[in-house]
Amino acid sequence: MAEEVLLFSTWPSIYGRRVEMALKLKGIEYKYIEEDLTNKSPSLLKYNPVHKKIPVLVHNGKPVAESLVILEYIDETWKNHPILPKHPYERANTRFWAKFIDEKCLPAILKACWGEDRKEREKAVEELSKLLQFLENELKGKRFFGGETIGLLDIAANMIGYWLGIFEEASGVSELLTREKFPKLFIWANEFVSKTSTGTPNLKGMLYLPRDGG
Amino acid sequence: MAEEVLLFSTWPSIYGRRVEMALKLKGIEYKYIEEDLTNKSPSLLKYNPVHKKIPVLVHNGKPVAESLVILEYIDETWKNHPILPKHPYERANTRFWAKFIDEKCLPAILKACWGEDRKEREKAVEELSKLLQFLENELKGKRFFGGETIGLLDIAANMIGYWLGIFEEASGVSELLTREKFPKLFIWANEFVSKTSTGTPNLKGMLYLPRDGG
Structure with a gap:
């Protein structure tokens, strides 16, 4: 049977x-089905x-x-280009930080x-500054969170990658989230965005964090 | 080197x-260190x-x-008595429901x-009734969430197991969480408690859900 991935x-x-x-x-080849969250399809409600x-x-x-959870399922089902590290301790760290991001x-x-x-x-930006410092430290000596290649934690941090780029563009928004303060995160964000965006990304679109997703 | 587990x-x-x-x-042999959450130890803050x-x-x-995250680390590090299923789809289901419980x-x-x-x-009990119905359905045809033996999802549901028992004792608290409505969950809870409690469990103690744990 041919694989069907929706x-x-x-x-x-x-x-x-x-x-x-x-x-x-x-x-992995897949069929993408765009959902209208204001009028959810019977399929979504079923799955x-x-x-x-x-x-x-x-x-x-x-359905998954x-x-x-889906990212781990994908990694366990299709073994090429692993997105989780091999060693249990590094796997635990990846899961810990992905949870931290969410x-x-x-x-x-x-x-x-x-x-x-x-x-x-402003209070949230200040809080975020403390949180990002942890992620900055995690990037020490690494190109991506996943090491030399993009892994689950980079993917989980997608919002931060795109968002930091925008923050930098909108200079003056905050002095707490500067390239000087988070040099590794900024380099990572640039490389992550350039590696993962197809065509011209709609950065403003990427800022949309629907409460209806998870 | 001998293993050290704290x-x-x-x-x-x-x-x-x-x-x-x-x-x-x-x-697994381990050393248990009781923390005073009102006066956290330097070790806890370090780890x-x-x-x-x-x-x-x-x-x-x-530290993990x-x-x-710790449960998955334990399962990946010590392979005997696996607590996660083998198949990726069942593993995804286990993770999904554990997240749902938390x-x-x-x-x-x-x-x-x-x-x-x-x-x-009362509103919370009503909401819980809907949530527990999903778990009741998950137990269909199974002794434990993990199948014939206790697995990660049973362990994640520990609070529910102990709590349902108490609810039953305190009859009259709610008619929404009855043995008639959730027969499988009640049988599971009894068996889970009897298999996991050592000596006489302090059920009231088990009800304590510190906001300082995770």
């Missing part, structure tokens, strides 16, 4: 983009009845949901961008 | 208990500088934090037990 997503979703990146890195969220990967009829960094980015008022936004 | 935890923590269960299931939370497993000097069920249990007022608590 991806239910919505184009600006960073969670959906994670899955697309992994599929593309591994050269992800628990969260009713994108992305959902459907492999030979079997939650972007980080649970700590992304909420802070949300607040930094769309906080209710300037005070809340 | 576990920093605090006895009532369901997150710490998860790690203990996995270590015991696999027969988990990001979250400053228990549990932390330190294996030959290398976050209970679900992100959906545990917050609902917190609110059901310590909600500000009766209205909030």
